[in-house]
Amino acid sequence: MNGGRKTVVAAVSVILLVALLLINPYKTIFLNGLMLEANAYINDLLKSQDSFLASMPSAIKGATQSNSAPISASNSTDSDLLNAWFEKSQTEALLVQKRGQIIYERYAQNADRGRNVNGMSMAKNIIALMIGIAIDEGEIQSENDSISLYLPEIATSTNARLTVRDLLRHTSGIQSTIKDLSATLKGKGLATPLAEISFNGDRAFHYDNINYHLLNLILVRIYEQPLNRLIEEKLWQPLRLEDAAIINTAGYCCLFATARSWLGIGNLYLNQNNPIVSSHWIEKMVDDTLTPQWFFVQATGESAGNSYGYHIYRGLPTSPETFWVEGMGLQLIMINRKTQTIIVRLGGIPSKFRVTSNRNDANLIEPLLRVLAR
Numbered sequence: 001m002n003g004g005r006k007t008v009v010a011a012v013s014v015i016l017l018v019a020l021l022l023i024n025p026y027k028t029i030f031l032n033g034l035m036l037e038a039n040a041y042i043n044d045l046l047k048s049q050d051s052f053l054a055s056m057p058s059a060i061k062g063a064t065q066s067n068s069a070p071i072s073a074s075n076s077t078d079s080d081l082l083n084a085w086f087e088k089s090q091t092e093a094l095l096v097q098k099r100g101q102i103i104y105e106r107y108a109q110n111a112d113r114g115r116n117v118n119g120m121s122m123a124k125n126i127i128a129l130m131i132g133i134a135i136d137e138g139e140i141q142s143e144n145d146s147i148s149l150y151l152p153e154i155a156t157s158t159n160a161r162l163t164v165r166d167l168l169r170h171t172s173g174i175q176s177t178i179k180d181l182s183a184t185l186k187g188k189g190l191a192t193p194l195a196e197i198s199f200n201g202d203r204a205f206h207y208d209n210i211n212y213h214l215l216n217l218i219l220v221r222i223y224e225q226p227l228n229r230l231i232e233e234k235l236w237q238p239l240r241l242e243d244a245a246i247i248n249t250a251g252y253c254c255l256f257a258t259a260r261s262w263l264g265i266g267n268l269y270l271n272q273n274n275p276i277v278s279s280h281w282i283e284k285m286v287d288d289t290l291t292p293q294w295f296f297v298q299a300t301g302e303s304a305g306n307s308y309g310y311h312i313y314r315g316l317p318t319s320p321e322t323f324w325v326e327g328m329g330l331q332l333i334m335i336n337r338k339t340q341t342i343i344v345r346l347g348g349i350p351s352k353f354r355v356t357s358n359r360n361d362a363n364l365i366e367p368l369l370r371v372l373a374r
Contacts, residue, residue: 043329055187120327132281216251
């Protein structure tokens, strides 16, 4: 075959490949894979407390320290299953609690029981819980309050009244910038003045980190304390959790905590009658959901059929009763009330090209789903 014909064949092949990728379901499969790869890469860049992309986190003083050795599952089938998945999934902390008892606990070397892993967007769930506490304490009247009551610099028309609930559900229409994200990760305020932030975007659903940054600002102004001290006073000390750290200026990211501390947060959703936050608010966080037309979620590996509450996720067809908290890099607190099971997973996402990894499984977290269902 001469050079000219080879060029034509190559060009036609590329065109056919591109055309194939633009046809559903191939386009969707390709985009979902691309999103997961991007999540893996960005998580690697932000994983540690000394990431060049972020400021050093501020300490959250815990009320207890765990000196007990990690335990193995009492059920050998679960233990073998979870150990195999741990090895191939780039997991650094994995903990399973059933009916109030920890039945499996394992950590990678140097994980500091999970504290060396950035919880990423799981911090949003902490912010949502703190908003509920502020409502319980009368500092915020309702999630339906206009955000201008607490951030008066943000002027909105009466026809497009923005509420605290809009921020919680990413329905504010906010249009933030990369500069805003970079500045708040690096310990600074927003690059865009509050009075100049645009809310002219999609009001149906648009996941934007700065929504939760604004919620953080509301909390800090109400209580006149930095975020780490608020979390310490309202959650960590009352729940007797272990030392942690968070980037104060973000609100949407970057809480470094042990797996057992994340388990303490998960238990709030099993014990709705806890003294920390009202059961009414817990149920609202779980049930006040929307199902966007397109929203990629790592735990499902899909961009359709996923629902979102106040940083609570649903969308597993084989486990509809399961809901979870998720952060980039597949940081997870998975909760099944029916079986009284909580699974905490911290770590990263292995490369697609690592043939022995879970990236080539039908579902990234299939073993976890099996354990949740039992």
